[in-house]
Amino acid sequence: MSTDEQILTTTSSVAPATECSPDEYEMVYHKPTTLVDVSMHYCPGCAHSLVHKLIMEVVEEENIQDKTIGIAPVGCSVFAYDYMNIDMQEAAHGRAAAVATAVKRLMPEKYVFTYQGDGDLAAIGIAETLHAINRGENILIVFMNNAVYGMTSGQMAPTTLPGMKTTTSPDGRDTSFYGSPIRIAELMAQLPGAYFVTRQAVNSANAVRRAKKALQQAFRYQQLHKGTCLVEIIGNCPSNWKMTPAEASKFIDEEMVKTFPLGDVKVPAATANNKE
Amino acid sequence: MTTAKLMKGNEALAEAAIQAGCDAYFGYPITPQSEVLEYLAREMPKHNRVVMQAESEVASINMVYGAAGAGFRAMTSSSSPGFSLMQEGISYLAGAELPCLLVNVNRAGPGLGTIQPGQGDYFQSVKGGGHGDYKMIVLAPASVQEMADFVFLGFDLADKYRNPVLILSDGAIGQMMEKVVFKPYTNPAIDKSSWATTGKPATRERNYITSLFIQPERMEVHNLKLEAKFQLMRENEVRWEEMNTEDADYIFVAYGLSARICQKAMDVARARNIKVGILRPITLFPFPYQRLEELASKVKGILTVELNSGQMVEDVRLAVKGKTPVAFYGRLGGMLFTPEDIEHELETLIATHHVN
Structure with missing residues (x-):
């Protein structure tokens, strides 16, 4: 049992304190006010809801709600604007x-981010993505990579793993026919306009903390006007992977990271020097 | 600046964009409209405006979407093959109710076609080139002066209806040089704060731009709201010009470059005692159906003249409702007709229908 699983088990076994009045509770956690207080449409175990929350936590903590404009994609997260209160x-x-x-370009003082899946960014939108990064647009691109088209229910994506079965690769992705999964982070990091490129996951508490830190860093970098930040996040998609949420989290650690290794791909020179 | 200048149509249009307070222009090179991008690449930075050469027309139109969605006056221009690439984005702009100015300097097609003038994009422009139910006001300039004038008008109409407006020009009007006067203009600078995405202050709800309404009940409500706007355009924005229609036995119906050539053809015909007038639609959407129907009941025949294989003529026939013979004359492939060609076609119409 991993440390993260232990934490989950411990937390869920705490009995509710029925005798306390609300005033006596100590507030230890609340939803960020930058998230709209509605239930999300995402499947159980999906990474989107978690990453939405992380981005909105950063926006709240950095106190930039009034300066942040998000761009939603087409895909499962097409309704991001229903949840993000910006x-x-x-x-x-x-x-x-x-x-x-x-x-x-029209509002250089604002914080601008896109939130895109792998079909949206790595297939149909790769030209716009590549050219925006090559121009060094001072935006943050949050790239949700779950290796399938989620909204249209599990077709092969440019990032589908070799041999991975999808509804359009029923015998598994044949790389001799469809090529190999595109490593967007490594590909885009080649461009001089890319300032900060990292690949994270959200399949464990530690991974979530690291992903949030990367997102926070990427938002702060926008103030520098030094180029594009790309935060790729390996997302769980239990529904289309035909797995339980726990199996999906395990699949990321055991299979996805072989093709998509986690960690920073390109960091600003000064930051690199400051690393311990 | 009321003194006349000698300018290319494309450059007059670009200069008008600056004077109209265009905040942002995004474009991609394509003949015969590249002068617009070139002129603005040179001049926009002097006014602290945003100008960008995008990686494609697809990117250009989506940059227009972003700029318009943030409440800025945004514009792009292209020519036929490039304008085809923008159709998806135009549908999104109309669906999301974003005002912007679009320009298509029509060349002959289909496919890569040729760089000479054509009017083959009429259907695409007025019947909805992109998917779904939408319309946009389409202005058809017939002179360099109108290339400039319609920029001011176009931006204002776009803001008025929160909808894209298209200037449908052609390779001749775009490339030719004529006198142009820039009239004084004040940007009404409409308040867009109730919907533009400029960053949500604590004092208001979030603004979001979308054309997505997944529940069919809400989608239909949105469709009906758009349709009500398009109906208002039909009621309030029909524009046309008439020449010598008072005593006319025959009418040429033509727009843009074709209307210019028809003016000469009218002179040739009148010199031969054929009383012909011209109805020139200035807005192709909304189309002057009603005025054309009125004229149809007074004349002996109508000749529709276009640089295509017969597109606007379908709207002419819808307007005329069989009240008078409607003939069509067109040239294709970037070839032009002469005034004598048109006059000859008119005489053929007269002989064919024995209506003299």
Whole structure:
């Protein structure tokens, strides 16, 4: 049993304190006010709801709600604007980076981020993504990579693992026919316009903490106007992977990271020097 | 600046964009409209405006979406093949109710076609080139002066209806040089704070731009709201010009470059004692159906003249409702007709229908 699982077990076994009045509770955690207080449509165990929360926590903690504009994609997270309590634009499939480019160029003092899945960013929108990063647009691109098209129910994505079965690769992805999964973080890090590129996951408490730190860093970097930040997040998709949420988390550690290793891919020079 | 200048149509349009307070222009090179991007790449930075050469027309139109969604006056221009690439984005702009100015300097097609002028994009422009039910006001300039004038008008109409407006020009009007006067203009600077995504202050709810309404009941409500706007355009924004229609036995119906050539054809015909006038639609959507129907009941025949294989003629026939013979004359492939060609076609119409 991992440390994270122990924490979960311990937390869920705590009995509710029925005798206390609400005033006596100590508030130890609350939903960020930057999240709209509604239930989300995401499947149990899906990474999107968690990453939405992380981004909105950062926006709240950095106190930039009034300066942040998000661009939603087409895909499972097409309704991100239903949950994120900030000004947002819903872009056409794949074009979020182009939309974000214009928003940021016209309002350079604002924080602008896109939130895109692997079909949206790595397939239909790879040109807009690559050119935005090559221009060094001062935006944050949050790239949710779960290796399948989620919303259309599990078709093969450019990031689908070799041999991985999807509804459009029923015998598993044949790399001799469809090529190999695209490593977006490594690919985009080659461009001089990329300032900070990292790949994270949210399948354990520690991973969540690291992902949030990366997102926070990426938001702060926007103030520097030094180029594009790309935070790729390996997302759990239990529904389309035909797994339980726990199995999906395990699949990331055991299989996804072989193709998509976690960690920073490109860090600003000064930050690299400061590392212990 | 009321003194006349000698300018190319594309450059007059670009200069008008600056004077109209265009905050952002995004474009991609394509003949015969590249002068717009070139002019603005040179001039916009002097006014602290945003100008960008995008990686494609697809990116350009989506940059327009982003800029318009943030409440800025945004614009793009292209020519036929490039404008086809923008159709998805135009549908999104209309669906999300974003005002912007679009320009198509029509060349001949289909496919890569050729760089010479054509009017083959009429259907795409007025019938909805992208998916779903939407319309946009389409302005058809017939002179360099109108290339400039329609920029001011276009931006204002876009803001008025929160909808894209298209200037449908062609390779000749875009490339030719003529006198142009820039009239004084004040940007009404409409308050867009109730919907533009500029960052949510604590004092208001979040603004979001979308064309997605997943519940069919809500989607239909949105469709009906859009349709009500398009109906208002039909009622309030029909524009046309008439020449010598008072005593006319025959009418040329033509827009843009074709209307210019029809003016000469009218002179040729009148010199031969054929009383012909011109109805020039200025807005292709909304189309002057009603005025055309009125004229149809007074004349002996109508000749629709277009640089395509017969597109606007379908709207002419819808307007005329069989009240008078409607003939069509067109040239294709970037070829132009002469005034004599048109006059000859008119005489053929007269002979064919024995209506003289």
